[in-house]
Amino acid sequence: MENEKVPTTIITLTAGVVITLVSLWVGQNHGLMPEQASEQAPLVDDFFDVMMTIGTALFLVVEGAIVIAMIRFRRREGDDTDAEPIIGNLPLEAFWTAIPAIIVIGLGIYSVEVYRDMGGFEPAHHLVAKADTPAHIASMPGSAIAAPLVADAEGMESDEAAASKGAKYGFGAAPQREGQAADLVVNVTGLQFAWIFNYADSGVVAGELHVPVGKDVQLNLSAQDVIHSFWVPQFRLKQDAIPGQPTELRFVATKPGTYPVVCAELCGGYHGAMRTQLIVHTQEEYEAWFEEHQIAQQQNPNQTVAVNPADLSESEFLEPYTTKLGVDEKTLTQLHSMHES
Amino acid sequence: MTQTETAPQSQATSHSSHPTAWKWYDYFTFNVDHKVIGIQYLVTSFVFYLIGGLMAVAMRAELYTPDSDLLDPNLYNAFLTNHGTIMIFFWVVPAAIGGFGNYLIPLMIGARDMAFPKLNAIAFWLVPPAGALLLGSFFFGGAQSGWTSYPPLSLITANTAQSMWILSIILVGTSSILGSVNFIITIFKMRVPSMRWDQMPLFCWAILATSILALFSTPVLAAGLTLLLFDINFGTSFFRPDAGGNVVVYQHLFWFYSHPAVYLMILPIFGIMSEVVPVHARKPIFGYKAIAYSSLAICIVGLFVWVHHMFTSGTPPWMRMFFTISTLIVAVPTGVKIFSWVATLWQGKIRYTSAMLFAIGLLGMFVLGGLSGVTLGTAPFDIHVHDTYYIVAHFHYVLFGGSVFGLYAGMYHWFPKITGRMYNETWGKVHFVLTFIGANLTFLPMHSLGLQGMPRRVAMYDPQFTAINQLCTFGAILLGFSVVPFAVNLIWSWMYGPKVGDNPWDALTLEWTTSSPPEIENWEVLPVLTHGPYAYGMNGRNGKGLNPSAPTSGEPAVEAK
Numbered sequence A: 001m002e003n004e005k006v007p008t009t010i011i012t013l014t015a016g017v018v019i020t021l022v023s024l025w026v027g028q029n030h031g032l033m034p035e036q037a038s039e040q041a042p043l044v045d046d047f048f049d050v051m052m053t054i055g056t057a058l059f060l061v062v063e064g065a066i067v068i069a070m071i072r073f074r075r076r077e078g079d080d081t082d083a084e085p086i087i088g089n090l091p092l093e094a095f096w097t098a099i100p101a102i103i104v105i106g107l108g109i110y111s112v113e114v115y116r117d118m119g120g121f122e123p124a125h126h127l128v129a130k131a132d133t134p135a136h137i138a139s140m141p142g143s144a145i146a147a148p149l150v151a152d153a154e155g156m157e158s159d160e161a162a163a164s165k166g167a168k169y170g171f172g173a174a175p176q177r178e179g180q181a182a183d184l185v186v187n188v189t190g191l192q193f194a195w196i197f198n199y200a201d202s203g204v205v206a207g208e209l210h211v212p213v214g215k216d217v218q219l220n221l222s223a224q225d226v227i228h229s230f231w232v233p234q235f236r237l238k239q240d241a242i243p244g245q246p247t248e249l250r251f252v253a254t255k256p257g258t259y260p261v262v263c264a265e266l267c268g269g270y271h272g273a274m275r276t277q278l279i280v281h282t283q284e285e286y287e288a289w290f291e292e293h294q295i296a297q298q299q300n301p302n303q304t305v306a307v308n309p310a311d312l313s314e315s316e317f318l319e320p321y322t323t324k325l326g327v328d329e330k331t332l333t334q335l336h337s338m339h340e341s
Numbered sequence B: 001m002t003q004t005e006t007a008p009q010s011q012a013t014s015h016s017s018h019p020t021a022w023k024w025y026d027y028f029t030f031n032v033d034h035k036v037i038g039i040q041y042l043v044t045s046f047v048f049y050l051i052g053g054l055m056a057v058a059m060r061a062e063l064y065t066p067d068s069d070l071l072d073p074n075l076y077n078a079f080l081t082n083h084g085t086i087m088i089f090f091w092v093v094p095a096a097i098g099g100f101g102n103y104l105i106p107l108m109i110g111a112r113d114m115a116f117p118k119l120n121a122i123a124f125w126l127v128p129p130a131g132a133l134l135l136g137s138f139f140f141g142g143a144q145s146g147w148t149s150y151p152p153l154s155l156i157t158a159n160t161a162q163s164m165w166i167l168s169i170i171l172v173g174t175s176s177i178l179g180s181v182n183f184i185i186t187i188f189k190m191r192v193p194s195m196r197w198d199q200m201p202l203f204c205w206a207i208l209a210t211s212i213l214a215l216f217s218t219p220v221l222a223a224g225l226t227l228l229l230f231d232i233n234f235g236t237s238f239f240r241p242d243a244g245g246n247v248v249v250y251q252h253l254f255w256f257y258s259h260p261a262v263y264l265m266i267l268p269i270f271g272i273m274s275e276v277v278p279v280h281a282r283k284p285i286f287g288y289k290a291i292a293y294s295s296l297a298i299c300i301v302g303l304f305v306w307v308h309h310m311f312t313s314g315t316p317p318w319m320r321m322f323f324t325i326s327t328l329i330v331a332v333p334t335g336v337k338i339f340s341w342v343a344t345l346w347q348g349k350i351r352y353t354s355a356m357l358f359a360i361g362l363l364g365m366f367v368l369g370g371l372s373g374v375t376l377g378t379a380p381f382d383i384h385v386h387d388t389y390y391i392v393a394h395f396h397y398v399l400f401g402g403s404v405f406g407l408y409a410g411m412y413h414w415f416p417k418i419t420g421r422m423y424n425e426t427w428g429k430v431h432f433v434l435t436f437i438g439a440n441l442t443f444l445p446m447h448s449l450g451l452q453g454m455p456r457r458v459a460m461y462d463p464q465f466t467a468i469n470q471l472c473t474f475g476a477i478l479l480g481f482s483v484v485p486f487a488v489n490l491i492w493s494w495m496y497g498p499k500v501g502d503n504p505w506d507a508l509t510l511e512w513t514t515s516s517p518p519e520i521e522n523w524e525v526l527p528v529l530t531h532g533p534y535a536y537g538m539n540g541r542n543g544k545g546l547n548p549s550a551p552t553s554g555e556p557a558v559e560a561k
């Protein structure tokens, strides 16, 4: 064979270097993820980059070996003999059992680390630490937006406090904020085929989620009919909203902008249309939006009825949101008839 | 393993005339011959594959545009549910276990039939009514809650259709339990006395592991579905949240048994791989023991990974972490198999038959599916892509690239044994090229769709994803067409293909020692095993009688040695 002149170690070494360089490059430049807009996003992306690097290297080595074997070890014209029988090689087999084992254990440890930094271990603490302080939002630092919430939360046990009491699934506070209450709490209800965002005690109800940038936001997720799943791709966060089982999702948005909120769990015919938006405002913009909506909803008592969507028929309820959801009149009628049947 | 030449007994019979051969109409009756049953399974499952494939192409056509303008969204979901169900329960499982398992196991271990031939026939005849129930559900709107059928959605949509869906799954489940019992007993009791465990072909190991898994997992899947059936029809509330039921419990029940079911699909395919690769590479399989034991390891570890389907559901943190680690560990025995096949190719003398092309194609695609599988095992990343097109991409790389390529490889490899005739290699290669390009064009771009934000199981999507979806749809149409050369080639060759001898590949497992097609009862005199199943190039063997170019030229390959 022609390359016998060059020692195989040199070829292997060069191939190794090239594969390493290519893998490192791919790991950094794959451009597969959407933009990052939460504190969790860079954690997930760095982890994904590492997996892309390792994955590319393994891909190149294994696929490369297959392609090389296909070319080098094809049957030659007129050669009908069997190949040299090789039935095993213990050191080699131990090697390729050990390498993947080390890789996956390493990835496993890294993923626990990422998961902890994302706040994944926090919601379980909730149950213990916050169960006796149902109105924990009352104790939050006195920021301007929080004021209306605080005022109303005093006195009685509010909805979202009750919800967070049982929420032991989802994402809680990141380690650096452990034990602190969130800056803003929003109750999120999933129902066929819309998300309702309820800024509980201030009476603001919306079909889109508005949050201030840089603030610690807690969503208390619940579902009214079937399972839905709250996903913001730019946040790299997802949590199912499960009927009868409150869950939570806590995040800090890092970049003002408008991001899609997607329902990721099959929830019926119009599952694909269950889309809305998450708008990350600057602090001032957010306050302006909040005030405007509070006033608007006080002036229009009809709107507040929506707080209890159970009393309304589906199409009645969805009507105010149709434009935002991109669901047209026809869809609504279909929806209606579907549920009647 | 000891190796000498194959025992000569079987060659006493000629393949030309069998007064006792089956007629075509025997294949439509309650026949108890394992070969007839195997063919019945293969043909039936292939028909279902075509039906499931048409549903897939219809879905992809719908997804050509972002709006739901071709199919009604509820019909889309019915197609989605039935596509997944058919492909799993009516194509991969019946073709691999029912078809190849029944046809090959007795032949490979030197038995005249399965241990319980009548039970075997009963198991097969449960499949057509189950399929009829499933397809009949379309007259009642079609089950719409996906092949997972999570409540409460499955409790509130299309109740009659959903009930028919459940009964259909319970029927095929029963069929596969009956089949499993039969395989286990057959493999334990009916091997020719001269065959030691470590001389058993790896396909038999794979079917053994699969059958044990099916025996444990299927009954309880049926139990979970029965509870769901009660909730729908008899007012119970196991999974009704408004009446004290718990929907997450269903998910645990479903996945505790359905995750192992994923291995039911892939393990027999691994078995087919281990038979096809050594024959066409003319080399013993590398790491026989490692491959056999890794099947068992996958079975055992596979029982402890189910929660990775539930990372975004009602799953406490410790579970998310525990199942991350256990899932990642399954990658190790799977990797061992891949490396062993690559090592078998290495320094081989590879014959590019259609069977071998599909086997290598499987390797190529399975590597990518396996790597994306590792990423999905890690909870923090899976949470981003769960229930998105990244998942769809991943499992089609495994199921299409793994299972379907493996089944095609098997069909080409054993076609001359089953029919006594040779297929046309040129059309086989056309089939391969179309399938390989089509599958990658369809499923590769889906990774990016999922990462960017497109959820799965949607009939309408955000217009920003249009271009990539159109690419996938083109791929799906190509895949649809790729079936044509396959079907035409095999049907035509079955009727008119050139006759071949008993052993055109010069393979060493026992099924090649009988005539092609094998006579009823398989052998006049049972064979005596004198060498291991993969003794290529060993003990002075050197491709004796091998003449791979003969079949394409229409000449019969060399007859008896």
Ligand code: HEM
Pocket: B053, B056, B057, B059, B060, B080, B081, B083, B084, B085, B087, B088, B091, B092, B145, B146, B147, B148, B392, B396, B399, B400, B403, B404, B442, B455, B456, B457, B458, B476, B479, B480
């Ligand atoms: C022509 C080839 C195929 C095409 C174009 C295709 C396409 C699709 C599409 C578009 C979906 C819907 C994805 C979603 O929204 O979740 C899907 C789902 C699925 N497919 Fe395929 N598929 C093909 C072959 C297969 C094969 C061979 C298998 C299995 C052996 C398979 C198993 C599944 C399963 C299990 C689902 C999930 C169903 C569910 O979510 O309930 N597919 N496929």
Ligand SMILES: [Cu+2]
Pocket: A190, A191, A192, A193, A194, A227, A228, A229, A263, A264, A265, A266, A267, A271, A274
């Ligand atoms: Cu939804």
Ligand SMILES: [Cu+2]
Pocket: A228, A229, A263, A264, A265, A266, A267, A268, A270, A271, A272, A274
């Ligand atoms: Cu949904």
